[in-house]
Amino acid sequence: MTGWLIFFFAIFLASLAYASYKSYRKDRTSDEFIFAGSNIGAILGFLTFSAALFSAFTFMGMPDFFRVHGVGAWVFLAFSDALMVFFLIWFGYKLRQRASLRGYKGVAGLMKTCYGSNFAGYLIFASAFIFLIPYVAIQIRGISIFLNAAFPNFLPDWSWSAMMVAIMLAYAAIGGLKAIMYSDAIQGVILLAVIWIIGAACLEMSGGLQNAMAVVAERNPSLSSLPGPKGLFSSQFLIASAIAIVLIPVSQPQFTTRLVVMKDLKSVHKMAYAVGIFAILVILPTASIGLYGAVKYPDASTAEFLSQALLFDQAVPVAALAVVGLFAACLSTTNAQIFALGTELRSLLTGSDKRIMRITKTSVFVFSMIVLVFSTYMSDELVLLARVSFTGTSMVAPAILGAVIFANPPKELLWLSFIALLYFIFSIIELVPDQYWGWNLDFFLYCVLLILTALIMVRHQLKVNRSK
Numbered sequence: 001m002t003g004w005l006i007f008f009f010a011i012f013l014a015s016l017a018y019a020s021y022k023s024y025r026k027d028r029t030s031d032e033f034i035f036a037g038s039n040i041g042a043i044l045g046f047l048t049f050s051a052a053l054f055s056a057f058t059f060m061g062m063p064d065f066f067r068v069h070g071v072g073a074w075v076f077l078a079f080s081d082a083l084m085v086f087f088l089i090w091f092g093y094k095l096r097q098r099a100s101l102r103g104y105k106g107v108a109g110l111m112k113t114c115y116g117s118n119f120a121g122y123l124i125f126a127s128a129f130i131f132l133i134p135y136v137a138i139q140i141r142g143i144s145i146f147l148n149a150a151f152p153n154f155l156p157d158w159s160w161s162a163m164m165v166a167i168m169l170a171y172a173a174i175g176g177l178k179a180i181m182y183s184d185a186i187q188g189v190i191l192l193a194v195i196w197i198i199g200a201a202c203l204e205m206s207g208g209l210q211n212a213m214a215v216v217a218e219r220n221p222s223l224s225s226l227p228g229p230k231g232l233f234s235s236q237f238l239i240a241s242a243i244a245i246v247l248i249p250v251s252q253p254q255f256t257t258r259l260v261v262m263k264d265l266k267s268v269h270k271m272a273y274a275v276g277i278f279a280i281l282v283i284l285p286t287a288s289i290g291l292y293g294a295v296k297y298p299d300a301s302t303a304e305f306l307s308q309a310l311l312f313d314q315a316v317p318v319a320a321l322a323v324v325g326l327f328a329a330c331l332s333t334t335n336a337q338i339f340a341l342g343t344e345l346r347s348l349l350t351g352s353d354k355r356i357m358r359i360t361k362t363s364v365f366v367f368s369m370i371v372l373v374f375s376t377y378m379s380d381e382l383v384l385l386a387r388v389s390f391t392g393t394s395m396v397a398p399a400i401l402g403a404v405i406f407a408n409p410p411k412e413l414l415w416l417s418f419i420a421l422l423y424f425i426f427s428i429i430e431l432v433p434d435q436y437w438g439w440n441l442d443f444f445l446y447c448v449l450l451i452l453t454a455l456i457m458v459r460h461q462l463k464v465n466r467s468k
Contacts (some may be wrong), residue, residue, distance in 0.1 A: 033177070048336075053185045087246050092265070093265060123417065129344075177261070184332045192281060387429070392424055
């Protein structure tokens with residue numbers, strides 16, 4: 001397989017090098033470096049958004065999620081992503097409208113301007129840092145699980161991770177956001193192609209869909225229904241997950257920025273529709289791979305199942321493509337989120353353009369090193385860890401939505417978001433209970449946030465109307 005790996009990796013790395021070269025400008029400003037000229041079309045926009053959204057946790061986590069928890073995984077992700085697409089259309093319009101009036105350097109900077117408070121910017125940056133660092137580490141953990149099982153004792157886990165981060169840093173430093181977007185487009189196409197090839201092969205090795213479903217129904221019928229064999233997919237879990245995923249474009253800056261840099265609103269709408277189609281296309285084959293795992297490897301560990309299903313059970317060229325596809329998928333999310341953290345820090349800085357550019361590039365490097373260290377402590381539950389990241393960042397959504405909707409947003413939304421974020425962090429480190437009266441904490445928090453946010457917004461709007 002070594003020859004195939006060298007061949008596919010050479011093509012992949014050459015395409016990244018070309019994308020970096022095409023994106024490089026010697027005399028660019030920090031705005032051009034960070035925002036790619038704010039002239040991104042619908043096709044590139046949809047590919048970069050999709051590649052950043054669907055990554056290693058989709059390629060590896062979702063098949064394992066289907067295998068362990070059953071068909072509820074489809075409701076968990078596919079239905080939630082469909083809702084997100086409709087929300088994107090409205091939010092993209094309101095965000096771009098506010099950004100054109102207030103200026104846009106990043107979400108943290110926009111919040112600082114809209115609320116007239118440094119605390120607003122620090123809150124948004126802190127939420128992104130606290131929850132995006134673990135999320136990026138999940139992608140690197142996914143690589144280490146797969147490649148260590150595929151090539152035992154060949155390289156230490158950290159070597160694979162360091163290689164990926166080094167590649168990302170190289171083309172990000174050369175081409176900025178535009179290079180990252182071009183690389184995302186390449187990686188998105190690779191991800192979709194590879195996952196369909198493997199999904200089709202797994203379905204064939206399972207004896208076809210009907211036969212695989214019959215085997216699963218006989219061995220473990222709870223995989224075919226809710227809440228699944230481990231009782232994970234309760235109504236509370238599914239509703240809270242849907243809310244967290246729908247709010248991803250609001251609370252995760254790598255996606256918010258991509259909405260702003262699109263060249264016009266029409267491109268945003270086209271991008272949103274395309275992302276919805278991409279979501280269905282990329283999740284369908286993960287169900288086939290998970291079904292294959294439920295038939296062939298029902299009791300295997302995550303690492304064993306993934307190495308067998310994605311590598312050793314596949315034809316040699318397909319296995320080599322799987323390695324490149326996983327690497328590409330992981331790289332797309334890693335570069336998007338680490339670069340987004342640098343963007344958010346940059347939006348809070350003042351000073352000369354040269355100084356801001358230097359600090360931004362340095363911060364991207366520092367964040368990458370933190371992620372490398374963090375990845376060694378992550379568990380194998382890739383999807384559940386990703387969900388915690390989605391939920392954590394969504395706690396600041398009331399503050400961001402308030403700034404997008406109102407010219408002078410009520411500061412109560414800022415404090416509401418701060419308390420919710422702090423309480424959620426406390427629940428993770430087990431300082432407060434994770435359930436109240438039989439309600440999961442995330443579901444309970446969303447209910448409280450929904451009611452209080454609505455009340456604050458209605459009261460603020462009535463106050464605005466009276467003052468006119």
